Amino acid sequence: MSNQHPHYQVIIVGGGQAGLSVSYYLQQFNISHVVFEKNRIAHSWRNDRWDSFCLVTPNWQCQLPDFPYQGDDPQGFMLKDEIVDYVEAFADKVNAPVNEGVAVTRVRRGKQGRLEVTTSAGEFTADHLVVATGGYDIPIVPDYAHSLPDHITQVHSMHYHNPQQLPDGEVLVVGSGQSGVQLMEDLHLAGRKVHLAVGNAPRSPRLYRGRETTEWLYDLGFYQMTVDKHPLGDAAKHKTNHYLTGRNGGHEIDLRKFALEGVKLYGSMANIQGATLEFKADLTKNLDEADDVYVRIREDIDRYIADNGIDAPEEPPFRKVWEPEFDPTILDADAAGITxxxxxxxxxxxYSWIELPVFDGRGHPQFKRGITREQGLYFIGLPWLNTWGSGRFLGIAEDAQYLAGVIHDRLKQLAAA
Incomplete structure (x- = not known):
């Protein structure tokens, strides 16, 4: 690659809310940069979410740089189309130098120390490169799914839109993270017979003692806690988020209540052999552990209320409304009517396109506040990049401002050298 290729002080890969936020602050420093977006602005919100999708966090947490939520329902939860509108409006405000439809296919260190960037629109060089692509590139489907008979339809949550796209019959949803439980509810409310393989995701209250739980947690400092102070350290980056929903104004999700309404619960998915579905014997354990987290959140709020003398209504103690009689481990999909x-x-x-030594043995980037050990390479928009809010609308502005400041200082030092 020659020095005649277009050069930028900064190249941002990804034109979502994280990449646009970095652009916003780079513009304030008058730093030359370009944003490469392989699809179009707000693509994943528009195309990779189901029809009834809405935010899990309330609208007041939408705090993109100098662009807080502008609507009249700060306690509500934006629907899919409203999220797209919000991100597109932010893009219009930022007016970033975005090149849509440009995929970055390779990043490597050049002979002169610059970063060499190969894209579908040609070759470029940069002093700094910010990876703002998120971590949702490849949908996970286990290898044993290939043994499922062809007459049983399989779809990943990324490609699920509504209950009508699935054939008549009963549905198994595998996974009880935020997406899994919301899709289970979407199907259940549509009158479908649903089976759910329950994993180890924790759950959270939605409202507690007269207030939305995320408001309590914000006041308790949970959103401001940095990853280096988290009890789990870097392991927090890989923990599953608590499940609850913003649907119809927001409510908590108690899988035990859904079991009373006819949803069939199983433990974690273990294997598939033909139409025989196998589960781990951990349903009781997973339900109990999710409830333990739920109760601990309530207890944290109780202590905060007591310590600060806050007048808040009392709540009845938590109780289990349903218990499995046993942990089912085998299910004949055909006999159960699962289609x-x-x-x-x-x-x-x-991140296979990044040919720089910044990844651990599992392919996860290693960084501190988004700054890698490789000079000029940064990440943003990932869970626990610095705080709990880093992968959400709430914390992106702080992370972007910090990275832009680091880049500005490094460019200034280089110019003075």
């Missing part, structure tokens, strides 16, 4: 499976067990990132 489709929805995989909701997450995604894995694809």
């Amino acid at each position: 489709s499976i929805v995989w909701a067990i997450g995604f894995r990132p694809d």
Whole structure:
């Protein structure tokens, strides 16, 4: 690659809310940069979410740089189309130098120390590169899914839109993270007979003692806690988020209540052999552990209320409304009438295009506040990049401002050298 290729002080890969936020602050420093977006602005919100999708966090947490939520329902939860409108309006405000439809296919260190960037629109060089692609590149489907008979439809949550797209019959949803439980509810409310493979995701109250739980947690400092002070340390980056929903004004999700309403619960998915579905004997354990987290959150709020002398209504103690008689481990899909499976067990990132030594043995980038040990390479928009809010609308502004400041200082030092 020659020095005649277009050069930028900064190249941002990804034109979502994280990449746009970095652009916003780089513009304030008059730093030359370009944003490469392989699809179009707000693509994943528009195309990779189901029809009834809404935010899990309330609208007041939408705090993109100098662009807080502008609507009249700060306690509500934006629907899919409203999220798209919010991100697109932010993009209009930022007016970032975005090149849509440009995929970055390779990043490596050049002979002169610059970062060499190969894209579908040609070759470029940069002093700094910010990876703002998120971590939801490759939908996870287990290898044993290939043994499922062809007459049973399989779809990943990324490609699920509504109950009508699935064939008539009963549905198995695999995974009880935020997506899994919301899709289970979407199907259940549509009158479908649903089976749910319950994993180890924790759950949270939605409202408690007269207030929305995220408001309590914000006051308790949970959203401000940095990853280096988290009890789990870096392991927090890989923990599953608590499940609850913003649907119809927001409510908590108690899987035991859904069991009383006819949803069939199983433990974690273990294997598939033909139409025989196998589960781990951990349903009771997973339900209990999710409830333990739920109760601990309530107890944290109780202590905060007591310590600060806050006048808040009392709540009855938690009680289990349903218990499994046993942990089922085998299910004949055909005999049960299951005609489709929805995989909701997450995604894995694809950083194969980055040819720089910044990844651990599992392919996860290593950084501190988004800054890697490789000079000029940064990440943003990932869970626990610095705080709990880092992967959400709430914390992106702080992370973007910090990275832009680091880049500005490094460019200034280089110019003075």
